[in-house]
Amino acid sequence: MPEINHHLLSNNDSIRLRMRLLALILIPIAIALGVRLYFVQIEQHDEYLEKARSRYTTTKITTGKRGEIYDVNGNLLVSNTPCYHITCDPANVTTELQRKKLAFILSNTLKIDYTTIYRKLEKERQVRDKDNNPVLDENGKPKIEQVRYVIIAKNVSLEDGSSIRKQLSANKIRAIFMTDGHMRSYPKGRLLSNVLGFTSVDNESDIAVLGLEKFFNHEMTAAVGKEKYERGRDGRPLNYGLHEQLQESRDGSNIYLTISEPIQSILEEELDAAVEKWRPQTIYAAIADPKTGNILAMAQRPTFDPNDRSQISPEAWRTRIIEDGLEPGSIIKPFTIGKALDWGVVTPNTTVDCEHGAWVYMNKVLRDSHPYDTLTISGIIQKSSNVGTAKVALMLGEDRVYNLLRSFGFGQRTGIPLKPENIGIFPPVKRWDGLSITRFPIGYGILVSPMQMLRGYCALANNGKLPKLRLVDRVKIRPPVKSKLCQLSPRFNPLTARRHAPRWSA
């Protein structure tokens, strides 16, 4: 036993020594590891977490749809038609036969030349500089690069897209990518096209060019959203981990006009008939409700089809009813006569000497189209007498004539949301010469826009109250677009499952 004990003791000493040595080595290593672990896990935790996240976290830009335009009854005038944008990765075209098949499918469905498509599916191409000269490599040979992205077609209809998808699936071709898009469309064609205007596309976004599209561009433009999420290998969002909506995307506001589509259609048809009969260079018309000032229809010829702008002419481009200015002539006479009656300066039966059709005032002759000796106020309007109207204006005086024409809105903006608006020429009294009082009330020497004249007549029909012309009934702001990524459930965890389980009660 003592021998054994001695043997054991000596062994233990040796072991202790070895263990101490080992501990001497391991403990500093463990401490160093612990310290490192502390720094990594606690001190630099955020930094490393951020680095890791940057590898598997992505930010997705989401966009809503541009706002639409409706008539007063909710008939769609401007919309967004869903479509596909088709791109290709030629590296995924495995064989020459597949390339030919793909070119055939695309050219046949999209009605594009086969050779054009076939060339686009080239896997490699020469690198060229800005001046289109080939770039050479170190050996002096043309530099070749692999093609991984080719735009095949944009704005492809859903039917064509789905047909292509079926054919590709049947032929097991996986080189084509279809992304969802929207194309601005005008379902009513030429109807109200000058007022609605149009947009063009630049780098996947709509650029407002003309009409209401331009005026309400800010309201109709969709707000861009940003979503940050952790993604898997396939790029899809993981159903656990970080998911933040940094910015909400929102569809653009919808615009509801005061225009009524049936009335607009009738007006357009009447204009077409007038153009066919009289062959004018230009013709325009508008219908308004005098009480509310709501514009019910507004049309012009020449016009254009916003869906096909290849044939658009410069004359058709302008919204003439807003932009044109004209000397109104006799149609302005009722305003002066009307106010004179309203103020009691004359009555309908007051007689005015019309000088047998020619009246000399300040050494200038003013003529009527037909000679009249004496006319009542009613007769002046019926016969549209220049002399009679000028004499009534003289009874009122310069200041009154100026104020009455201003009170009917001449020389002022109508407030119609279209640009550029012509406000006409109607000088203040201090710039009038002696003849102005006899010329302005009969429509000579001043310039008014057709919309100003329409508003003036609305006032006449509305007991003299000048209405504010309205083209837009309301602007409807749309709610934020709901994120499709937010609906993901957390991965099942038995430890937390009970906590999240639904509680049933009787």
Add this chain to the structure above:
Amino acid sequence: MNIQSGRIKTKQRNSRGSVSIGAKLVTAVKVVLVVLTGGSVLNGYIYLNQKISETERSILRTTNQISETEREIDQQRVQRERLTAWPHIKVMIERFDLKLKDPTPGQVVRINVLSPSAAANIELSSLAAEKNVMDGNRENARN
């Protein structure tokens, strides 16, 4: 590492004598039970996660289908508006040579929309009489 104390421990255990087979069996059963329970929990965990993944894939498919359908609805809406535009209807009328004519005066009925307060003051008997007149007009128009 050869540690002597371990040897001593083994010797002490051996000195107590052999453990009965029953006790060994109980221990074995306990071990098997623990392993089985652990395995079942793990299996259940994997099974449920698989189910969740399948359901999520199915949700994704359905979401895509819904999105596609919504896009188709949008397209149909635009198409409907295109087809109901007057220029298109006019072309169709001409193409199919539809003999459409303006309505006869008897077919046109003027309806007055009253304010709620004005409508409340009207006696029901007068409304019935007016309805009879309108029905009569419609009959005449049909005849």
